[in-house]
Amino acid sequence: MPSRALGTSAAALALALSLSSCGLLPDNGDPDPAPEETADQAQETVAQDxxxxRQGRLFVEDGNxxxxxxxxxxxxxxxxxxxxxxxxxxxxxxxGAVxxxxxxxxxxxxxxxxxLRVLENEDNNGEPYGTYFVEGDPFMPTHEGLAxxxxxxxxxxxxxxxTLTFTGAGLGYVPGVPVTYVDEFTEAPEPNVYDYIDPETWERQELPDEIxxxxxxxxxxxxxxxxRQSMESFVDSPVSSTTRAGDQETIALHSDNxxxxxxxxxxxxxxxxxRQAAASLRENLAEGTEITVIGHTDGTGDDAYNQNLSQERAxxxxxxxxxxxxxxxxxxxxGRGSDELLAEEGGDDDEEARARNRRVELFYEVPLDARDSEGEGLDSAQRHVAGPAAYFEEMEPHTTVSDDDIDLNVYPxxxxxxxxxxxxxxxxxxxxxxxxDLDGDESALPGSPAQYAEGTMGGFRLxxxxxxxxRYVIRIRTAEDEYEDFADQIHTLSPGEEYLALAVFPAPAADVNEMTLYAGAFGEIPGVPIR
Known part of the structure; x- marks a missing residue:
């Protein structure tokens, strides 16, 4: 392919916006509605035009x-x-180029x-559907001073x-984006890019005000x-933990209790x-729902013994x-014996890991409709659903903490x-x-499930x-038995610039207005407010 002229940038895949996972500069805006506002009132606040x-920063080839x-x-x-x-x-x-x-x-x-993830055209080298410059080529020319x-x-x-919430592309997240329902999409303007940029040589003439x-x-x-994917949440307590993924939910009762x-x-x-588990099931499920009670053991002992013990406990x-x-x-x-261990055994936290693996699970399918379910059930199994958040432009950091040469600005x-x-x-x-080096969580709880303690922010918890x-970082189920953390990764940090990263967690009850954040090497950060 011919080399790109200086003044064009090469953006790859995703939204092809030349948006990289780099620092984001928050804009100006108003605070949240008052805490006493109901979910219905909160729903009304999101209807913004x-x-x-959003503003951010791009990495380019010379490191700037x-x-x-x-x-x-x-x-x-x-x-x-x-x-x-x-x-x-x-x-x-x-x-230079991105x-x-x-x-x-x-x-x-x-x-x-x-x-919802971007659709890709398998007949066009797997490139995303939508705007392109050369068919089948992921590169798009972009120009300073021209939209x-x-x-x-x-x-x-x-x-x-x-409304939907936009995440990724180096923009962090944008809540409250209103959806307009149409019979046909608004037609895009006819392309004029080839009148000004040669797709073979990438040579360009003086550009118009719009392209x-x-x-x-x-x-x-x-x-x-x-x-079309779903989020998996994990909420843990001394008595039980609850995993929720799409229309499937599992309550794990700790066997040692x-x-x-x-x-x-x-x-x-x-x-x-x-009794508490039954209360949760009555709150969350319709009568007639099928519930599977599954017994698990840790990894010690004979397989046949573990299988029999897990079945008897179930x-x-x-x-x-x-x-x-x-x-x-x-x-x-x-009874599944020791076939499905949650926590990795054999490490420094072996005792806690084995205790985590000894459990009885209640597995069932739940309706996808969002609703609260606060009552006499297990704390870990309660559902907490507010209205969708309104669009906002500015947030000031709640606090800043440091580890070695890195400062961490913690936002509400x-x-x-x-x-x-x-x-x-x-x-x-x-x-x-x-x-x-931001991988891992130096303050991980002993016996924590391994899948919730990986990546830049995968080890974070509330x-x-x-x-x-x-409450652990949400995972996204991308395929059968395949997941990715709903948490951004951070790469090279240039001096002085802020690189924002996003992590998503299951929400607590409406009357909880602050949380303690455990931020890996940055330690414990109490009193992070919820807006």
């Missing part, structure tokens, strides 16, 4: 950053697909937990969805299963635990549960539907580029000050 604007801006102009659904229309502005002179890839683009329904229009397509959300590109619109009937060592006879505490838990629930549900048991948490969105800003305090409930 587009456009919405340049400021850029993205304006969300429209978000349209025709019932089958969703189209986002934005303009992208380079705000400073470009010294070098870093962007964080994945996602449109999120914060009520149901559905995640570049851009469109991308996703699976359509449910018809009742009024437009061709638009690859997806044909009807595409299989969008892979691009319910059974003596190597015994299948329930303890006195088991009856109270099962049966004992089922009998207690039947006495509490009555005949309104369909119950069955499984934002309650958005059933989730908390947490932004933090990593800042290099030296005079040179810094390859930050704790409710009063109840002690632990």
């Amino acid at each position: 587009l456009p919405f604007t 950053d340049v400021a850029f801006e993205v304006v969300i102009n429209a978000l349209e659904s025709d019932g089958e697909y969703l189209m986002i229309d934005v303009t992208h502005n380079i705000l400073e002179p470009l010294p 070098t870093s890839t962007s964080a994945p683009i996602r449109m999120v329904d914060p009520l149901s937990g559905e995640v 570049t229009p851009m469109r991308r397509y996703f699976p359509a959300p449910s018809e009742e969805v009024e 437009f590109y061709p638009d690859d619109v997806p044909e009807s009937g595409l299989d969008v299963t892979a691009e 319910m059974f003596e060592v190597d015994e299948a006879e329930p303890t006195d505490e088991a009856a109270e635990t099962i 049966q004992a838990a089922l009998e207690l549960l039947e006495s509490e629930l009555g005949d309104g549900f369909s119950l069955s048991t499984e 948490l934002v309650r958005d539907g059933a989730y908390l969105f947490q932004m933090v800003g990593f800042q290099n305090s030296t005079l040179n580029d810094l390859e930050a 704790e409710e000050p009063d109840s002690g409930l632990i």
Whole structure:
């Protein structure tokens, strides 16, 4: 391919906005509604008119950053697909090509937990549907001082969805983006880019005030299963933990609370635990729901012994549960021995890891409709759903903490539907580029599930000050038994610039107005407010 002329930047994949996972500059705006505002009132506050604007910074080939801006102009659904229309502005002179890839683009329904990903055209080298310059080529010319229009397509959300939350592309997140329902997408202007830029040589003439590109619109009937994903949440307490992924939910009851060592006879505490579990099931499920009671052991002992013990404990838990629930549900048991360990055994926290793996699970499917379920059930299994968050422009950091040469700006948490969105800003305090070693969590709880303690922010967690409930970073189920953290990764930190990263957590009850953040090497940060 011919070399690109200086003044063009090469952006790859995702929204092809030349948006990299680099620092974001928050804009100005108003604070949240008052805490006493109801969910219905909060729903009304999100109806703000587009456009919405975010600013950030791009990595370019010589190591410098340049400021850029993205304006969300429209978000349209025709019932089958969703189209986002934005303009992208380079705000400073470009010294070279963009070098870093962007964080994945996602449109999120914060009520149901559905995640929509950009559609790719498999007949066009897997390039995203939407705006392009040369068909099959991921590179797009962008120009300082000239807005570049851009469109991308996703699976359509449910018809009742009024707003979606935008995440990724180096913009962190943008809540409250209103969805407009149309019979046909607004037609894009006819391309004029080839009148000014030669696609063979990339040589250009003097550019007009506006420039437009061709638009690859997806044909009807595409299989969008892979691009329609769900969020998995994990909430932990001393008695139980609850995993929620799409329409599947699992309550794990800690066996050490319910059974003596190597015994299948329930303890006195088991009856109270099962009573609370039954209350949670009645709150969350319709009568007739099928519930599977699954026994698990740790990795010690003979496989045959573990299998038998896990089955016996599952049966004992089922009998207690039947006495509490009555005949309104369909119950069955499984024993899985030590085949499905949650925590990695054999390390320094071996005792805690084995205790985590000894458990009895209640597995069932739940409706996807968002609703609260606060009552007498298990704390870990309660559902907390507010209205979707309103669009906002500015947040000031709550506090700043440091580890070695890196400062961490901690922003207030934002309650958005059933989730908390947490932004933090990593800042290099030296005079040179810094390859930050941010993986892992030095303050991880002993025995924590391994999948929730990986990546730059995967090891982050929130704790409710009063109840002690632990909320881990959301994971996104990308395929069967495949997941990715809903948390950004951080790469090279240039001096002085702030690199914002996003992590998403399941939301606490409405009356919880602050959380304690455990931020890996940065330690414990109490009193982070929720707005």
